[in-house]
Amino acid sequence: MLDSSGRNIDYMRISITDRCNLRCRYCMPQEGIEKVSMSQILTFEEILRICGAAVSLGIRKFKVTGGEPLVRKGCTGLCAELKGIPGVEQVTMTTNGQLLAREIGALRQAGIDGINISLDSLREDRYRKITGGGSLEETLRGLDAAIQSGIPTKINCLLQQDFNEDELPDFARLAFERGIDVRFIEIMPIGFGRPETGISNETVLQRLEQLYPNLVRDERVHGNGPAVYYRLDGDAAMETKAVESVAAGSIGLISAMHASFCGSCNRIRLTSQGEVKPCLCYEDSISMKPALEDGSEDALRRALAEAIERKPAGHTFEDRGSVDRRAMMQIGG
Numbered sequence: 001m002l003d004s005s006g007r008n009i010d011y012m013r014i015s016i017t018d019r020c021n022l023r024c025r026y027c028m029p030q031e032g033i034e035k036v037s038m039s040q041i042l043t044f045e046e047i048l049r050i051c052g053a054a055v056s057l058g059i060r061k062f063k064v065t066g067g068e069p070l071v072r073k074g075c076t077g078l079c080a081e082l083k084g085i086p087g088v089e090q091v092t093m094t095t096n097g098q099l100l101a102r103e104i105g106a107l108r109q110a111g112i113d114g115i116n117i118s119l120d121s122l123r124e125d126r127y128r129k130i131t132g133g134g135s136l137e138e139t140l141r142g143l144d145a146a147i148q149s150g151i152p153t154k155i156n157c158l159l160q161q162d163f164n165e166d167e168l169p170d171f172a173r174l175a176f177e178r179g180i181d182v183r184f185i186e187i188m189p190i191g192f193g194r195p196e197t198g199i200s201n202e203t204v205l206q207r208l209e210q211l212y213p214n215l216v217r218d219e220r221v222h223g224n225g226p227a228v229y230y231r232l233d234g235d236a237a238m239e240t241k242a243v244e245s246v247a248a249g250s251i252g253l254i255s256a257m258h259a260s261f262c263g264s265c266n267r268i269r270l271t272s273q274g275e276v277k278p279c280l281c282y283e284d285s286i287s288m289k290p291a292l293e294d295g296s297e298d299a300l301r302r303a304l305a306e307a308i309e310r311k312p313a314g315h316t317f318e319d320r321g322s323v324d325r326r327a328m329m330q331i332g333g
């Protein structure tokens with residue numbers, strides 16, 4: 001369905017829980033957030049009904065996220081059921097990877113089309129610090145399992161000044177050597193995220209160009225999102241000092257703060273409590289609960305269509321006062 005700015009909305013991110021087994025410092029307070037009772041959280045049956053209605057409006061791609069989606073029991077079964085809705089083209093997941101090695105077989109069986117793993121540091125001590133106690137080893141096990149399973153896998157990384165910015169070359173090498181996409185995401189003023197502590201993707205690109213003089217734009221389609229991709233140009237990769245093997249993966253830059261990608265935004269978000277957010281930036285949301293109670297698919301379609309129509313032309317992250325005060329795990333990152 002087209003929104004009022006003429007954009008085709010064909011993608012919905014579904015937060016299936018606001019709980020998480022990590023406490024990433026830009027996302028969650030160390031003590032966690034007040035637990036929402038399960039009675040307020042959408043059941044899988046309700047999520048599937050909403051998604052069925054969304055498909056009839058032209059939404060064909062779903063991303064399962066959270067909180068940490070894999071902490072909710074039955075998550076892989078939900079993915080399989082989403083894949084089974086006629087008309088669904090793609091179901092992907094965003095995870096911190098802590099439980100991924102254990103769940104990868106079930107995700108593969110579910111037919112999942114892609115996995116994004118959030119990984120901000122390749123050093124155990126830093127990883128533990130940034131995630132509030134997570135195990136790098138577990139996430140790397142999850143990454144290996146995902147790569148071995150053949151499911152297209154990407155890494156999402158937030159670089160922060162004086163913390164992990166020096167790992168940029170390590171992440172670039174990871175992309176090029178293991179043939180997976182690594183995307184650098186600019187920190188947004190959502191939750192506990194403070195953009196001034198982040199690194200702009202302009203700086204990331206400059207540093208990458210210094211490391212890899214043969215870096216070129218990668219025009220291939222990599223996914224549904226706003227990332228701009230770069231790859232190494234052909235065999236010349238072998239000649240640059242920084243690269244030890246043939247280039248295969250690409251580097252994506254998701255410049256939430258420093259580039260305007262709103263003109264091609266294709267998504268809405270469903271929170272775990274049943275609200276549809278037209279835009280990540282603002283508090284505005286439409287509750288699906290009255291439509292769920294109504295019981296008809298038409299009511300669900302109307303509520304979703306209203307959310308799509310209410311999509312603003314763009315975000316205003318630079319004006320902090322207008323930004324949704326909820327954290328990313330409540331919104332569905």
Ligand code: SAM
Pocket residue numbers: 020026027065066067068069094095096116117118156158185186187188189190191192193194328329332333
């Ligand atoms: N727990 C899963 C994970 O970490 O991948 C899924 C949910 S998490 C909220 C989704 C993504 O949002 C993660 O990649 C995380 O780094 C990102 N995120 C959280 N807070 C953010 C912020 N303030 N700015 C930019 N990205 C943020």
Ligand code: SF4
Pocket residue numbers: 020021022023024027028066067068096118328329
């Ligand atoms: Fe949890 Fe993901 Fe937020 Fe980290 S970014 S605290 S893993 S929801």
